[in-house]
Amino acid sequence: MPKDVAIIGVGQSTFYRGYQGSIKELAFEAFREAMQDAGIGAADIGASIVCSAPEYDSQRSPSGIIAEYLGLNPQPTFAIESVCSASTSGLRAAYALVKSGLHDVVLVLGFQKMSEISSADSQERMGRGADIMWESPFGTMMPACYAMHASAHFAKYGSTEKDLAMIRVKSTKYGAINEKAVYRKELTLEDALAAPVVTSPLKKFDCCANADGASCVIVASKDKAKEISKKPVWFMGLGAATASMTLTGRDNLYAIACAKKAAQEAYAMAGISPQDIDVAEVHDCFTIAELLAYEALGFAEPGKGVELIRDGQTYIGGKIPVNVDGGLLSKGHPIGATGGSQVRTIVMQLREEAGAMQVPGAEIGLVHNIGGVGVYGNVIILGR
Amino acid sequence: MGFEKFGRRSFTSQTKVAPFVDYLEKGELRGTRCKSCGKQYFPPRADCAACLSNEMEWYKIEGPGTLISFTRAGFAPTGFEEDVPYTLALVDFNGTKVFGRLEKDIPEAEVSVGMQLKVTPCTLSNGQLSYEFVK
Ligand SMILES: [Zn+2]
Numbered sequence: 001m002p003k004d005v006a007i008i009g010v011g012q013s014t015f016y017r018g019y020q021g022s023i024k025e026l027a028f029e030a031f032r033e034a035m036q037d038a039g040i041g042a043a044d045i046g047a048s049i050v051c052s053a054p055e056y057d058s059q060r061s062p063s064g065i066i067a068e069y070l071g072l073n074p075q076p077t078f079a080i081e082s083v084c085s086a087s088t089s090g091l092r093a094a095y096a097l098v099k100s101g102l103h104d105v106v107l108v109l110g111f112q113k114m115s116e117i118s119s120a121d122s123q124e125r126m127g128r129g130a131d132i133m134w135e136s137p138f139g140t141m142m143p144a145c146y147a148m149h150a151s152a153h154f155a156k157y158g159s160t161e162k163d164l165a166m167i168r169v170k171s172t173k174y175g176a177i178n179e180k181a182v183y184r185k186e187l188t189l190e191d192a193l194a195a196p197v198v199t200s201p202l203k204k205f206d207c208c209a210n211a212d213g214a215s216c217v218i219v220a221s222k223d224k225a226k227e228i229s230k231k232p233v234w235f236m237g238l239g240a241a242t243a244s245m246t247l248t249g250r251d252n253l254y255a256i257a258c259a260k261k262a263a264q265e266a267y268a269m270a271g272i273s274p275q276d277i278d279v280a281e282v283h284d285c286f287t288i289a290e291l292l293a294y295e296a297l298g299f300a301e302p303g304k305g306v307e308l309i310r311d312g313q314t315y316i317g318g319k320i321p322v323n324v325d326g327g328l329l330s331k332g333h334p335i336g337a338t339g340g341s342q343v344r345t346i347v348m349q350l351r352e353e354a355g356a357m358q359v360p361g362a363e364i365g366l367v368h369n370i371g372g373v374g375v376y377g378n379v380i381i382l383g384r
Numbered sequence: 385m386g387f388e389k390f391g392r393r394s395f396t397s398q399t400k401v402a403p404f405v406d407y408l409e410k411g412e413l414r415g416t417r418c419k420s421c422g423k424q425y426f427p428p429r430a431d432c433a434a435c436l437s438n439e440m441e442w443y444k445i446e447g448p449g450t451l452i453s454f455t456r457a458g459f460a461p462t463g464f465e466e467d468v469p470y471t472l473a474l475v476d477f478n479g480t481k482v483f484g485r486l487e488k489d490i491p492e493a494e495v496s497v498g499m500q501l502k503v504t505p506c507t508l509s510n511g512q513l514s515y516e517f518v519k
Contacts, residue, residue: 124462127462138484250481
């Protein structure tokens with residue numbers, strides 16, 4: 001895979017429980033950090049892509065107002081949405097715009113102010129995240145659909161609630177050292193197992209917290225990257241796939257098919273295999289989602305993902321460190337910002353700038369970002 | 385019109401497969417089958433994605449089926465609060481997968497992946513039509 005498209009700047013706001021500012025100001029926090037990181041000005045940006053999940057936005061058509069606030073007129077801007085994977089879908093488009101030669105530098109801004117709508121509104125919208133004709137009339141919500149994947153995985157492979165709790169314990173260990181995370185408290189296995197059930201078998205700490213946050217990733221062509229960046233990180237592989245939104249259309253519920261297909265594409269494009277990955281950020285909106293990611297990404301054979309967490313192999317120092325920034329579970333999951341935040345973590349790892357979270361000598365990193373309950377899957381492989 | 389009668393809470397009323405509700409009223413759960421290529425759909429559809437035909441016929445879904453997975457929901461979106469807790473389930477009837485809820489009277493301890501279930505249309509307390517999985 002030739003090194004011809006790079007990431008030259010990354011930024012992220014702190015992830016907040018309830019941000020006391022506007023979506024524009026939230027976006028600017030990530031934008032400022034990424035622009036300073038890249039060492040460029042607004043005039044260097046050829047186009048911007050703004051990513052959020054519209055069900056949380058009061059603002060209609062946010063890309064226009066965000067681009068204005070970031071000082072990115074008159075360059076083109078547009079929105080990309082795939083719920084929780086919006087900002088890696090935006091990144092895929094940015095890659096294509098740069099690779100095609102249409103633009104030299106493209107900025108991807110992901111944001112979500114989940115507290116923008118009331119909890120009553122949120123509870124109402126939550127029910128419409130599934131097929132409103134055939135699933136929502138039964139009272140569905142996203143945690144329940146992931147819980148059904150957990151029940152199916154338990155029955156098929158013998159994984160347990162304790163395995164899921166171990167994933168949350170790992171997450172809190174790293175969330176505690178991530179200054180931008182929303183959940184900073186370390187939990188014990190006993191704490192995680194004793195928490196109340198939300199939707200069986202998932203308990204309170206198996207679920208990520210809502211958060212407000214923004215992320216920003218700046219993509220540049222090879223020539224531009226070499227001209228302005230001292231530490232570009234290169235795209236090695238990109239994969240994307242989908243699966244049916246209605247659960248009735250899935251072959252099974254003990255795996256996430258779109259993630260597996262996206263991973264296979266990304267590995268093929270990069271010309272590498274799962275063993276070559278030094279550090280990974282996976283979409284752990286729920287603990288079960290991280291376990292399913294181990295298997296979709298080929299870090300473990302189907303059904304063997306539990307061995308990785310039982311043996312501590314996904315901690316720093318293990319075979320494949322996963323979510324050593326706390327992941328969505330501890331960092332928080334501001335929908336449209338999440339993918340860009342994952343990318344930022346990997347870029348910092350590959351530049352050896354991750355501080356206490358650094359995986360020593362990491363050269364190749366992977367991002368796995370999933371929208372909906374296994375509906376939209378994006379996998380991106382980055383290298384030094 | 386007509387489809388607003390389906391489910392504890394309905395989110396949409398207009399669809400070409402609204403006769404689904406009429407079959408429910410008669411005590412039958414039905415999907416659609418493409419007259420041109422034979423592909424079967426549940427949930428029912430008006431259009432065949434395999435051959436592009438819109439000539440469909442209704443076929444009956446009957447038990448026994450096998451429980452693929454389930455979750456007992458301890459909280460609910462707006463409009464479903466008084467049903468909590470309820471068990472959402474996916475059941476396979478001979479290759480046709482159906483999403484729905486388990487009958488409330490089935491004790492939690494008796495529910496396990498792989499168990500045999502039947503599907504039966506029902507009228508809910510608010511007069512809406514639905515179906516549920518029973519032992
Ligand atoms: Zn057909």
